[in-house]
Amino acid sequence: MAVAVEHRQKIAAASPRSRPRDLVLFVAGAMLLLSAVRAWTGADDLTSFGTFSAALRLAVPIGFAGLGAIYAERCGVVNIGIEGMMILGTWFGAWGGVQYGPWWGVVLGIAGGALGGLVHAIATVQFGVNHIVSGVAINILGAGVARFMSVIAWADSTVGGGATQSPRVQGDIPHVSLPFLGGGTLFGWHSPDALGWFTRHDWFFVSDIAGFLRAFCADVSWLTVMFLALIPITWWVLWRTKFGLELRSTGESPAAAESLGVPVYRMKYAGVVLSGALAGLGGAFLVLEAANIYREGQTNGRGFIALAALIFGNWRPVGVALGSALFGFSDALQLRQESAVHALLLFVALGALLFALRALYQRRWKVAGVLGGFAFAFWLYYVTTDQVPVQFVFFTPHLTTLLVLSFATQRLRMPAADGLVYRKGQVQ
Amino acid sequence: MTLSWPKRFGLLLLGPVLAIAFSVAISSIALSASGNSPTLAFTQMYHFGTRLDSVISMLNRSIPLYISALAVAIGFKMNLFNIGVEGQYRLAAVVAAAAGAAVDLPAPIHVLFIVLVAVFVGGCWGAIPGVLKVTRGVHEVISTIMLNTIATGIAAYLLATHFRAKNAPGDLVIKTKDIPKSGWFPNLNKILDKLGIDVVTRAPGSELAGFLFVALLLGAGFYLLVWRTRFGFDLRASGVNPGAARASGVDPKRMVVQTMTISGGIAGLVGISQLLGVFHRYTIDFPTGYGFTGIGVALLGRNHPVGMALGAMLFAFMDRSAQILDLNGIPKEIVVIMQGVILLSVVIAYEVVHRLTEIAELRAAAAQTAAAHAGAQVAA
Numbered sequence: 001m002a003v004a005v006e007h008r009q010k011i012a013a014a015s016p017r018s019r020p021r022d023l024v025l026f027v028a029g030a031m032l033l034l035s036a037v038r039a040w041t042g043a044d045d046l047t048s049f050g051t052f053s054a055a056l057r058l059a060v061p062i063g064f065a066g067l068g069a070i071y072a073e074r075c076g077v078v079n080i081g082i083e084g085m086m087i088l089g090t091w092f093g094a095w096g097g098v099q100y101g102p103w104w105g106v107v108l109g110i111a112g113g114a115l116g117g118l119v120h121a122i123a124t125v126q127f128g129v130n131h132i133v134s135g136v137a138i139n140i141l142g143a144g145v146a147r148f149m150s151v152i153a154w155a156d157s158t159v160g161g162g163a164t165q166s167p168r169v170q171g172d173i174p175h176v177s178l179p180f181l182g183g184g185t186l187f188g189w190h191s192p193d194a195l196g197w198f199t200r201h202d203w204f205f206v207s208d209i210a211g212f213l214r215a216f217c218a219d220v221s222w223l224t225v226m227f228l229a230l231i232p233i234t235w236w237v238l239w240r241t242k243f244g245l246e247l248r249s250t251g252e253s254p255a256a257a258e259s260l261g262v263p264v265y266r267m268k269y270a271g272v273v274l275s276g277a278l279a280g281l282g283g284a285f286l287v288l289e290a291a292n293i294y295r296e297g298q299t300n301g302r303g304f305i306a307l308a309a310l311i312f313g314n315w316r317p318v319g320v321a322l323g324s325a326l327f328g329f330s331d332a333l334q335l336r337q338e339s340a341v342h343a344l345l346l347f348v349a350l351g352a353l354l355f356a357l358r359a360l361y362q363r364r365w366k367v368a369g370v371l372g373g374f375a376f377a378f379w380l381y382y383v384t385t386d387q388v389p390v391q392f393v394f395f396t397p398h399l400t401t402l403l404v405l406s407f408a409t410q411r412l413r414m415p416a417a418d419g420l421v422y423r424k425g426q427v428q
Numbered sequence: 429m430t431l432s433w434p435k436r437f438g439l440l441l442l443g444p445v446l447a448i449a450f451s452v453a454i455s456s457i458a459l460s461a462s463g464n465s466p467t468l469a470f471t472q473m474y475h476f477g478t479r480l481d482s483v484i485s486m487l488n489r490s491i492p493l494y495i496s497a498l499a500v501a502i503g504f505k506m507n508l509f510n511i512g513v514e515g516q517y518r519l520a521a522v523v524a525a526a527a528g529a530a531v532d533l534p535a536p537i538h539v540l541f542i543v544l545v546a547v548f549v550g551g552c553w554g555a556i557p558g559v560l561k562v563t564r565g566v567h568e569v570i571s572t573i574m575l576n577t578i579a580t581g582i583a584a585y586l587l588a589t590h591f592r593a594k595n596a597p598g599d600l601v602i603k604t605k606d607i608p609k610s611g612w613f614p615n616l617n618k619i620l621d622k623l624g625i626d627v628v629t630r631a632p633g634s635e636l637a638g639f640l641f642v643a644l645l646l647g648a649g650f651y652l653l654v655w656r657t658r659f660g661f662d663l664r665a666s667g668v669n670p671g672a673a674r675a676s677g678v679d680p681k682r683m684v685v686q687t688m689t690i691s692g693g694i695a696g697l698v699g700i701s702q703l704l705g706v707f708h709r710y711t712i713d714f715p716t717g718y719g720f721t722g723i724g725v726a727l728l729g730r731n732h733p734v735g736m737a738l739g740a741m742l743f744a745f746m747d748r749s750a751q752i753l754d755l756n757g758i759p760k761e762i763v764v765i766m767q768g769v770i771l772l773s774v775v776i777a778y779e780v781v782h783r784l785t786e787i788a789e790l791r792a793a794a795a796q797t798a799a800a801h802a803g804a805q806v807a808a
Contacts, residue, residue, distance in 0.1 A: 058548040130775070140771055147764055308573075394584075395581040
């Protein structure tokens with residue numbers, strides 16, 4: 001029996017990709033639990049359209065950077081410098097936005113991030129510098145460049161802004177709503193808002209699900225649409241094209257790839273620059289969509305969270321998107337309603353309990369014990385308090401990351417040559 | 429085959445010299461492009477930075493950077509990346525400040541007590557990523573980054589609730605209670621006086637932090653620990669070749685936890701120089717960022733106690749001497765760019781020098797073999 005279980009785990013470890021059906025079941029299960037907690041605690045914002053919409057908005061910058069990180073790490077370059085590239089994205093995005101309007105902000109944000117990626121690629125690929133060392137240096141450099149350029153560009157400007165922030169970006173990235181589902185317009189005709197109708201009722205689970213779905217259908221920024229499209233595109237590029245195959249083989253075994261004629265250095269350059277470009281796009285989103293202004297420290301560690309989402313998502317696009325959604329959600333809750341964060345404790349307790357039961361069923365006693373302990377601790381915290389201190393709410397996403405990684409890393413597999421320096425012509 | 433020492437020394441210095449020259453070049457371009465004069469900027473920085481009060485300030489500024497670099501470097505020695513120094517020292521500083529204010533002890537013991545609390549808190553917080561790595565396989569880079577934010581949140585929570593001192597009317601600063609005088613670290617002005625440096629007239633108000641001694645001791649201790657003990661040997665062996673270290677009986681898991689704990693313990697001391705020498709309490713605007721700059725200093729100094737001391741002083745000198753620039757209408761943020769460029773180019777330069785050394789060593793070895801071969805033929 002134990003052998004059979006072990007065997008099953010081995011298979012799971014060898015092929016940890018999730019099928020679409022699993023994904024839908026997982027999301028539905030989480031939603032069911034969330035609605036139950038919502039109904040029980042009365043913390044309505046736990047599943048409101050507003051929360052999910054905010055969660056999506058907060059998830060997108062992390063998601064862009066996370067998808068970018070896939071390209072870098074799939075070709076074998078660890079990209080800790082993503083935070084710095086994101087900072088460059090925010091600065092250049094704001095500068096472009098202020099000078100030429102929001103869409104140019106997007107373009108220049110991408111270019112700024114790509115520039116950071118290029119520096120990282122030169123250091124790690126050409127000169128063989130340790131990836132983490134180079135990344136740390138780029139983070140420091142990115143912050144310095146943004147600060148210096150702000151002083152030069154805006155310190156004496158007459159339109160506002162200064163050493164730590166930009167003037168306001170004029171104009172917006174347009175938003176869009178789907179007709180019928182989200183109440184969008186069709187040739188100038190205001191179509192009905194079906195999901196909105198559901199959310200206005202208080203039907204258990206149905207209204208909650210409607211709120212969740214409507215976040216994707218109503219009042220969605222074009223940049224968000226781009227992000228949602230980029231998830232399948234990334235999958236298709238990496239697993240269905242020649243470019244993707246060569247990129248991934250570079251990250252798995254550069255020596256073998258090179259012997260088959262794959263231009264290893266060029267693939268690595270491509271992967272890292274792409275990753276920087278997407279991180280820059282994430283930064284530009286923060287400026288153009290979330291704030292309409294650049295502020296120093298605006299990225300606030302989101303690049304690092306994107307890396308956590310990358311690992312959480314097992315170096316795969318859908319997983320990374322789920323990971324960033326998790327961060328977006330806990331971030332959104334703290335902004336929307338404090339009591340909802342308190343209710344979240346109960347959700348975590350119940351979730352941990354379910355996973356503990358599953359571990360019990362799988363006879364993984366130790367894991368079950370630890371998870372049960374966590375469930376009890378969160379439940380105890382929930383019943384003995386009325387609210388979570390605001391300082392704790394602030395690090396909810398980070399604590400979540402740490403817990404998830406602590407329990408999930410056993411099933412994760414990173415590219416085999418990830419983080420290793422490769423020199424052209426090297427054997428093994 | 430090793431090279432002669434002048435050659436090795438020259439190659440060792442080549443990296444930093446190239447990096448500094450490159451950063452001067454890049455920042456000159458940036459300054460010129462923004463309509464400022466690089467020559468004016470650098471001469472101003474030099475003149476201001478070499479004044480006595482600036483030198484004292486530079487030394488004081490270099491203390492936390494140096495300690496932070498030591499904390500990072502001990503991890504680097506076995507390829508462990510402790511990005512979490514930032515959180516470790518902040519949490520340690522707030523708890524040490526509160527603990528120091530809560531007790532009343534005779535002077536030296538009081539200081540020792542605060543220092544030990546800081547080391548303990550930093551060590552415990554540093555141990556967490558170590559334990560997570562060996563038991564759950566969580567990479568320390570990610571866990572320490574997450575723990576930084578968590579530590580910042582916990583520190584802010586403690587400061588706002590349990591550790592908060594009652595404010596006098598009109599005083600809005602959130603802070604811990606003051607540490608009594610017995611818990612202050614004396615400055616070194618008397619020693620400077622004995623050395624014939626007249627601080628009172630030449631740099632009134634300047635105080636050379638006494639914690640400089642502790643930093644130097646830590647540096648010496650770092651050297652002894654890493655190069656003169658069994659633990660240090662195991663540490664370096666695990667860094668260079670984990671497989672070989674393991675085969676020779678080093679328990680990699682224990683090494684990871686021990687190293688992260690020591691690293692965190694050292695990190696706990698980063699904020700203590702200013703806590704005991706300047707502020708005597710933890711406020712909401714306690715200096716931040718030493719953890720990240722410390723990583724830079726460790727890279728610059730190649731994890732060697734002497735190299736890191738030079739690196740810390742270089743960064744501190746740049747920070748201090750840049751203060752003059754704003755008075756001349758030159759953005760002082762140029763030094764942040766300089767520091768970033770130095771960092772990035774120094775790691776590249778080290779790598780290039782490393783490759784050059786490899787080639788030179790190969791050549792030297794080949795030449796020697798050839799000579800020996802020729803000698804053998806002659807003898808035959």
